[in-house]
Amino acid sequence: MxxxxxxxxxxxxxxxxxxxxxxxxxxxxxxGELTGDALRRLEEHLAECTECTREAAVFRSLKGELxxxxxxEPEIPGGSVWDDVNKSVARPTGWMFLIIGVVLYAxxxxxxxxxxxxxxLEKLAVGFIVIGFVxxxxxxxxxxxxxxxTDPYKGVEK
Amino acid sequence: xxxxxERELLLRCRAGDTEAYxxxxxxxxxxxxxxxxxxxxxxxxxxxxxxxxFVRAFRSLDLYDPERPFVAWLMSxxxxxxxxxxxxxxxxxxxxxxxxxxxxxxxxxxxxxxxxTLAAESRDLIxxxxxxxxxxxxxxxxxxxxxxxxxxxxAQILNIPQGxxxxxxxxxxxxxxxxxxxxxxxxx
Numbered sequence: 040m041x042x043x044x045x046x047x048x049x050x051x052x053x054x055x056x057x058x059x060x061x062x063x064x065x066x067x068x069x070x071g072e073l074t075g076d077a078l079r080r081l082e083e084h085l086a087e088c089t090e091c092t093r094e095a096a097v098f099r100s101l102k103g104e105l106x107x108x109x110x111x112e113p114e115i116p117g118g119s120v121w122d123d124v125n126k127s128v129a130r131p132t133g134w135m136f137l138i139i140g141v142v143l144y145a146x147x148x149x150x151x152x153x154x155x156x157x158x159x160l161e162k163l164a165v166g167f168i169v170i171g172f173v174x175x176x177x178x179x180x181x182x183x184x185x186x187x188x189t190d191p192y193k194g195v196e197k
Numbered sequence: 198x199x200x201x202x203e204r205e206l207l208l209r210c211r212a213g214d215t216e217a218y219x220x221x222x223x224x225x226x227x228x229x230x231x232x233x234x235x236x237x238x239x240x241x242x243x244x245x246x247x248x249x250x251f252v253r254a255f256r257s258l259d260l261y262d263p264e265r266p267f268v269a270w271l272m273s274x275x276x277x278x279x280x281x282x283x284x285x286x287x288x289x290x291x292x293x294x295x296x297x298x299x300x301x302x303x304x305x306x307x308x309x310x311x312x313x314t315l316a317a318e319s320r321d322l323i324x325x326x327x328x329x330x331x332x333x334x335x336x337x338x339x340x341x342x343x344x345x346x347x348x349x350x351x352a353q354i355l356n357i358p359q360g361x362x363x364x365x366x367x368x369x370x371x372x373x374x375x376x377x378x379x380x381x382x383x384x385x
Contacts, residue, residue, distance in 0.1 A: 070366075072347060101373060104319055104320075110231055124248055127248075
């Protein structure tokens with residue numbers, strides 16, 4: 040049913056039947072969210088329609104029973120989740136500092152290595168070894184990430 | 198929690214202050230747990246999902262519109278995680294060839310006729326009846342009648358118009374009533 044709540048043109052006059060047109064407003068009425076003309080029209084309809092009045096009473100009773108079940112804020116097993124949440128949200132900050140430190144140290148190490156007095160040949164040899172190691176590390180890490188992202192069973196528990 | 202206090206805390210959270218997040222987590226974790234538990238019906242899974250919801254919400258605070266209620270946005274994050282979880286669980290069960298892990302207990306129709314007995318067993322009856330509803334109907338009953346959210350908030354969480362929420366609430370309540378009547382509960 041696509042009508043604006045409380046739209047007078049879409050609501051049949053009270054007493055002419057057409058209870059379906061009142062269903063959405065009946066729900067807002069039960070939930071205390073119906074106001075103004077729409078409320079007045081529904082109350083007029085309810086005064087003449089025993090079926091809607093009965094339905095409203097049943098739904099109110101159901102609503103009351105659901106609210107009395109204590110399901111809104113049940114006790115959390117193991118207590119508050121804050122400690123676990125805090126660990127997770129604070130961890131990226133730790134990683135950020137660690138990465139910044141490693142990068143700074145690496146830049147300094149390269150500077151010291153380049154400006155040192157050892158032979159050029161030795162510098163080249165060490166440089167190639169380090170570059171080769173880094174390239175291998177990055178490609179292996181990249182492959183693992185691609186495998187993980189395309190794994191159709193990654194969400195399935197073993 | 199007062200709206201102004203909540204806004205100030207969220208501003209600090211956006212700036213990366215994790216300590217400002219603690220009062221928010223403690224204020225809303227109970228409601229989120231109630232929602233998650235109602236949807237996934239397992240306390241341990243619900244706890245994990247609540248925890249994950251808060252972590253994801255913190256990391257996505259830039260996406261939150263401060264003009265809207267924060268709790269509704271938070272619940273939409275939690276609800277989406279619960280739906281993803283339920284999809285994965287169903288997929289896993291379909292692979293395993295399993296049906297429902299905890300099938301709803303069938304109550305003998307006609308067993309509940311006495312008014313006093315009905316009052317004593319109404320909680321179990323309603324839980325069973327809720328379990329038997331379609332996901333859409335159960336979800337809207339949980340949000341409206343258990344979490345007591347307003348239609349506007351539910352519309353935001355489910356990403357549907359308010360009129361559709363009211364219509365869905367009507368059919369959900371009617372389905373719940375029909376299930377209860379099938380279980381022997383009589384309404385005047």
